[in-house]
Amino acid sequence: MNYHQLRNEDLRKELKKRGLKGYSSLKKTQMIEYLLTGIRPLKHTVKQVDYREMRNKELRSELKKRGLKGYSSLKKVQMIEYLSTGIHPLKNAQVSAPVANGDIRESFSDGIGYSPTLFGGTKKLPVNQIVSGDCLKILRSFPDGVFDCCITDPPFNMSRKKGLGWAFSSHVTMQEQWDIFAKDDYFQFTVDWIREVLRVLKTNGNLFIFGSFHCIFTIGFILQNLFDRRIISQLVWYKPNAQPNITCRMFTESTEFIIWAVNNESKKAKNWTFNYEKMKTMNNDKQMRNMWEIPLTKRSEKKYGKHPSQKPVAVVNRLVLAGTDEDDLILDPFSGTGTTAVVAKQNNRRWIMIEKQEEYNEIARQRLDELSNMLFENDSEKN
Numbered sequence: 027m028n029y030h031q032l033r034n035e036d037l038r039k040e041l042k043k044r045g046l047k048g049y050s051s052l053k054k055t056q057m058i059e060y061l062l063t064g065i066r067p068l069k070h071t072v073k074q075v076d077y078r079e080m081r082n083k084e085l086r087s088e089l090k091k092r093g094l095k096g097y098s099s100l101k102k103v104q105m106i107e108y109l110s111t112g113i114h115p116l117k118n119a120q121v122s123a124p125v126a127n128g129d130i131r132e133s134f135s136d137g138i139g140y141s142p143t144l145f146g147g148t149k150k151l152p153v154n155q156i157v158s159g160d161c162l163k164i165l166r167s168f169p170d171g172v173f174d175c176c177i178t179d180p181p182f183n184m185s186r187k188k189g190l191g192w193a194f195s196s197h198v199t200m201q202e203q204w205d206i207f208a209k210d211d212y213f214q215f216t217v218d219w220i221r222e223v224l225r226v227l228k229t230n231g232n233l234f235i236f237g238s239f240h241c242i243f244t245i246g247f248i249l250q251n252l253f254d255r256r257i258i259s260q261l262v263w264y265k266p267n268a269q270p271n272i273t274c275r276m277f278t279e280s281t282e283f284i285i286w287a288v289n290n291e292s293k294k295a296k297n298w299t300f301n302y303e304k305m306k307t308m309n310n311d312k313q314m315r316n317m318w319e320i321p322l323t324k325r326s327e328k329k330y331g332k333h334p335s336q337k338p339v340a341v342v343n344r345l346v347l348a349g350t351d352e353d354d355l356i357l358d359p360f361s362g363t364g365t366t367a368v369v370a371k372q373n374n375r376r377w378i379m380i381e382k383q384e385e386y387n388e389i390a391r392q393r394l395d396e397l398s399n400m401l402f403e404n405d406s407e408k409n
């Protein structure tokens with residue numbers, strides 16, 4: 027069923043039929059989200075609830091409020107799972123995934139939008155700047171449809187509380203706090219930031235999202251089934267010099283993926299930017315394929331400090347050249363060491379980066395300063 031073809035009245039009937047409660051004050055897109063996920067959307071998406079901080083009693087009352095049944099014998103983690111997914115943890119997960127094709131902007135007609143006070147009251151977007159802070163909060167202060175493209179490398183949720191080490195190598199697997207989520211929290215976090223990114227991207231703007239097997243299916247599901255965005259390609263970044271597998275219980279992980287989606291309903295997507303000829307030229311005059319063999323990030327790109335998942339300039343460079351034109355405005359809400367900004371600047375694109383860890387922003391600033399000096403010197407030589 028395509029919920030977007032239904033009128034509000036019919037959506038309410040469908041919610042009632044499915045036993046989902048508390049929908050009377052919801053807007054159309056929120057009712058659709060409720061039908062697709064079984065999770066009652068918060069009235070204002072700005073409010074973030076951390077269920078882990080609630081006591082059992084509060085969790086029970088939250089479940090009751092949301093009309094979710096059969097929770098009396100559940101443990102805390104199970105109640106959290108139930109609240110986050112809407113699926114009873116002891117029953118088989120049934121995910122109904124009909125296609126939704128909504129105008130996601132509708133849910134922002136209630137005044138959540140560009141905050142004129144956030145950037146010094148200037149009402150100007152912080153173009154070519156790194157904004158330090160939580161991307162959900164900051165994205166919510168941007169107006170609709172201002173970015174031509176988003177290239178981003180979000181948390182993969184692959185870290186463990188204690189990383190694994192190997193006696194013959196200094197390599198330790200990821201153990202970053204910003205990369206640790208409960209499964210259900212990760213789903214909700216991903217829905218929230220993708221919703222915001224789709225709102226601030228122009229219609230038919232390009233969206234490139236990195237991921238590993240830990241998260242790429244979740245991201246793909248959200249884009250395809252929850253927001254009905256057109257997926258154009260899945261790119262595979264093959265790392266010929268990947269780290270060895272420490273446990274020796276599985277294949278050595280040596281790939282990452284990049285989902286390329288266009289910000290429009292799958293049937294309506296059109297006129298997206300793809301610089302076909304440029305890609306062909308870069309590939310010795312042969313069509314560029316979707317598997318890119320590129321080594322891990324070079325040491326020289328890490329000279330201002332380390333980040334556990336800094337992306338190579340060479341990978342991001344292909345995305346920028348393929349999916350944007352000069353002067354386009356590029357967003358990266360999980361900027362890390364600012365690789366997207368460095369590549370954007372090198373290629374005369376405009377950019378806005380968001381990152382919550384100040385130490386990574388410092389690395390990004392140094393990388394961008396170095397580039398400015400290089401560009402300045404090149405210019406002086408030409409004159």
Ligand SMILES: C[S@@+](CC[C@H](N)C(=O)[O-])C[C@H]1O[C@@H](n2cnc3c(N)ncnc32)[C@H](O)[C@@H]1O
Nearest residue numbers: 160161179335336337360361362363365381382
């Ligand atoms: C996978 S890393 C990105 C690395 C980046 N591509 C690079 O080349 O350096 C993800 C980044 O997102 C940041 N992050 C995680 N949650 C965030 C949030 N809610 N708001 C802003 N940044 C966040 C982390 O601090 C981390 O640096």
